[in-house]
Amino acid sequence: MKVTVILKENNRDLFSLAEENTFYLDSIFTDPKTSKLKNSIVEHDIYSFLTKKKDFKLCPNDLIGDFSNIAIAVYAIDQTCNRAKFGYYGWSRYINLHIPVYNCKKWNDVKEELENTLSFLSGDKWILNFRECLEPFPNFLTSAFSPKKVCLFSGGMDSFIGICDLISKNDSLATVSHHKGGNSGELSLQKKITTQLSENNKTKNILPYNFYVQGKKNDILTGEKTQRARSILFLALASLVANTSSKTTSIVIPENGLISLNLPLTPARGGSHSTKTTHPKFISSLNTIFKKIGIKNMIENPYRFLTKGEMLTKVNSNKFVIENINSTLSCSKPGYYEQWTSKSDIGIKKQCGHCVPCIIRRASLYSNGLDKSDEYVKNVFNTDEKYDDYNAFKIAIGRFSNVEKIKLTFLKSGHMNISENEIKKYIKMYDRGLKEVRKFILQK
Structure with missing residues (x-):
């Protein structure tokens, strides 16, 4: 239809x-x-x-x-x-x-x-x-703020690490966040973290853009939960900020490679049933389109060849990052439980603990000696409950037992405008990332 x-x-x-x-x-x-x-x-x-x-x-x-x-x-x-x-x-x-x-x-x-x-x-x-368009493009007044970098900031662990890395190397930075309202608490969390960042970097200029964009349902369009196309909006919002800064200011997506590839953990999760928010095929295709039409604000992911645990290890010496990592929200199911119904978020467990991002998050923390099960609503090692994503990871560990099997699944995405060397790096990274999860799962 x-x-x-x-x-x-x-x-x-x-x-x-x-x-x-x-x-x-x-x-x-x-x-x-x-x-x-x-x-x-x-x-x-x-x-x-x-x-x-x-x-x-x-x-x-x-x-x-x-x-x-x-x-x-x-x-x-x-x-x-x-x-x-x-x-x-x-x-x-x-x-x-x-x-x-x-x-x-x-x-x-x-x-x-x-x-x-x-x-x-x-x-x-x-x-x-x-x-x-039938009328000329609107004439907007110029902006005084010209950040050296523009970084997407979801409020998650990866974006927090990415911002901390960027602000340590640049004197100005714009963070771009998107919220939709509802009970996820994403806006308050994003504001809380960017405030902490500004207070910790008082000599730097950090400008947090918090955009509100929400689809409006009606009697015919009743709403859809998959959010497969959210990333193109996120990138468009960032491009508005980056292009305001200059014609060449880049857009940084701080995302670990394991999540970016997001290979289907089981055969049933193949094709469009796996999200491709920061997949290299999507990012490289969009950058190619930008180049062809004349947009010079390129999209880059400096962590595309790192696992989440490796990202954390890289900044492990940063005391501020380690002390505030628990303020971040990696969960794909915020608000899924009743943790947001309280009037106060003090002591509330924000992460569900059993979705794919939560498991990867716990594995990365475990590899750095920082994992605590009581910081999640559910513990995946609870044998009294069945967790689909946890069991899917068990299947994936056997399914991707060597790099050749990973390569075969990765290349099913079709042609990508990336080099053979980059493909090899992605495959090796995914192998390391899955081993990171395996180490976490087999601890019990």
Whole structure:
């Protein structure tokens, strides 16, 4: 069942389609207060950052503006379009996007590549229809803050380590976070950690951008939990900040290689059932598209060849990191239990303890002598309960018993614009990462 999404250039944009299951949203350059859409499929605060007069002011160029509009449309429908209802066999959806852009020819030149990149990311069929914007690109005032680096910050352990590394080498840094509301507590956690970072680095300039973007459900779009396309929004938000700094300021994704590859732990988790948020194929494809259309703010992951434990070992001498690592949230199920229903978060266990990120987190801490089971809601070594991801890791340890088996599964992702040497590094890293998890699991 096809779903159509139309992004409006502005309040004067009359483009529409009389098709079933057609939904609308505004450009990020439209003031939400003046919107004429009654049933937009997204709400956000991006416009407020574009119109600020002091700190946090954004002034991207037209190419980044185009990319951000594409990304927010992708994110909005990915979050709201239920796979069980609209997906083929309850999974892969057919999504048709109509996007006004300021650089129509450039985007049409990479149309097929971008469609394939989105399909790899989310496991859906994406059709992109670009039309030329009818009015000039908005003229934004320039921003005074020009950070040396822009780093994604989810509030997780990897991003915390990444920021600490970057701020030790640079005098200015912008962190980019995204929150959706709800009971996960992600915004308060992100603010708490960035405040700690600023207090610990008083001679450095750290500017934390906390963006709010949330898909809006309705009677037809009832919501989707998989979040396969969230990373493209995250990168678009970071690109707005990086491009404001300069045309060449890079975007840093601090993510360990084991999570980035995210090879299916069991055969049933293959294909689109495994997230590809920072997979090298996705990142290299997006960087290639950027180069072709003229975006110079490249995406980089300096930890792509390191396991999570190795990332922690690398900064083990940093007392601040070790003392505050428990403030970070790696869990993919925040709010899954009732740990967020209390009025106070003092002593509350934030991590579920049994999802894939929690197990990798515990394994990395265990390898550095820092693991404590009582800091999680559930202990995976509790034999009275069955934990799917814990058992999946046991299967994966046997399934990927040597590097050749890892290589075969890795290459099933298809062509990647990376060297043979990089492929070898990824495979060796994954082998080390799985052994890290194996060591943790076999302790009992």
